Amino acid sequence: MMLALKQVGKNFGGLAALAGISFEVHGGEILGIIGPNGAGKTTLFNLITGVMSPSQGDIVFREKSIVGTRPHQITQLGIARTFQNIRLFGNLSALENVMVGMHCRTQAGLWQGLWRTGKQRQEEADIREKALAMLALTGIADVSQALAGSLPYGKQRRLEIARALAADPEIILLDEPAAGMNESETDDLKQLVARIRDLGKAVVLIEHDIQLMMTLCDRIVVLNFGQKIAEGDPASIQANPAVIEAYLGKEEG
């Protein structure tokens, strides 16, 4: 067990966006999170990455509570994410975006950057090489010099994944990475997620495309109105009456 949520809840004013959520993420698995819009999926990611603190419960990563830890520290600990609404550094090149992703794994300070010490140059070369490798892995190496903001939608989504991977996380959280993608792009994405898992990383994936989730995920957690209504392998989720009910008449929310 790498990451564990224990009775986690989050209130926004009077609204309980999440309540009593418990589940675990194991190393090297793809864990799917599904649920209608407003179910609390993104909020869950916000809690795990320290963007918000839970109102109740505890979040434990590698035996230590990470509640109250700042987002950049959580990234350094080994949890990286992408955003449902793409948030790239639009005025930086694609390559630079990924290089920023490596920030928490590198050291060079003001002084070394000023004098371009041998160590700093070595590190820069390293950063560049690894960033290019991430772009190649996500299939967007051809646009490394383009401004992130000028990229087409599908490539921006991939760039977000490349940037998150650059932090060399143990767990990567992907928030609707296939949103707005066409069929062939979604297919490519599926392969990419599988490849990330094969790198030994755990992937937590939010997606609405049930078909994609059933074929890709090792396990699935189902949320509805802030509650966990089911957890299990794809087959058992598909047969679960509570899940069927939640989705009845709501062809992917």
Place this chain on the structure above:
Amino acid sequence: MDQWLNPYYLQIVMFMLINAMLGISIYFTLATGQLSLGNAGFMSVGAYTSALLSLKAGLPLYLSIPAGGVAACVLAAVIGIPATRLQGIYLAIATLGFGEVVRVIILNMKVTNGALGLSGIPALSVQIGKQLNSLGLGSGLGGITVQQLSNLSVIGLLALVVIFLVFFALRLRHSRLGRAFAAIKDDEHAAEVTGVDTVRYKLLAFFMSAFVAGIAGALAAHITFYIGPKDFSYHRAVEILLFAVLGGGNVIWGPLLGAGILTLLPELLRTVADYREMIYGGILVIMMIFRPQGLISEETLRLWRSKLFPAAKTEQEAVARRSAG
């Protein structure tokens, strides 16, 4: 020759260089997306610290001027920790308020001589002149008098500081920290989640900005020999902001150009100097409407680069393509 080396022209060049430093000072905070208007305040702290240390404690200028920068930095630490948590317009208002507070304190203190200000501040040119004398250049060099020579030396010194700061800024932009700065500027929240300690770097940028403003203020004090609270009023803060607004705040060349233009403009248009504030206001409004990115933007630089070095550009693209393949 003599015609060009008259003290008036030389002083304008000095002010241009001082203003260039102030432009760089505001660039550092803008580089992290922070609109801080405290530069005039930090400038005054640097100016008064260095002036008082040299006047009252007899400290040599090569110590008192850096001390001015350090004093500004210390104050930046005090107000920066709460201030850098503020976003956008709130930071602007808070730092503007800070500048006014500093001014009022200076106005009411004994040691700063209140509204009368400090005069007879040891002059940088005199100090350098003494050094030149001891080097046996007391009678000047060629057709240049020792006074001109020491003024030119002051300009040389200021230019060196500016060149170093530009070099620093350029190096910074393409380093790990500079990328972190740029990321924060583009999307602070995304930068934090991507693993950048945004609080720390915003504070660092704030320090750098304060230090440079403090140094610029200290240098200014030893060039004008007189400083008063009026020199560091709200108008000064707006003027520094205008360097970035006019020239462009996204690249280091922008505030430099802005500082150059806005130092020369009032001198060239002596007759309209009375309407200075009005003209500044006009420039602000016009730039915001027609060219909010300022005269020089990253776009402008790319355009020039591709025009000046078309070969280099295609080569760069080829490299990009090769590393892509």
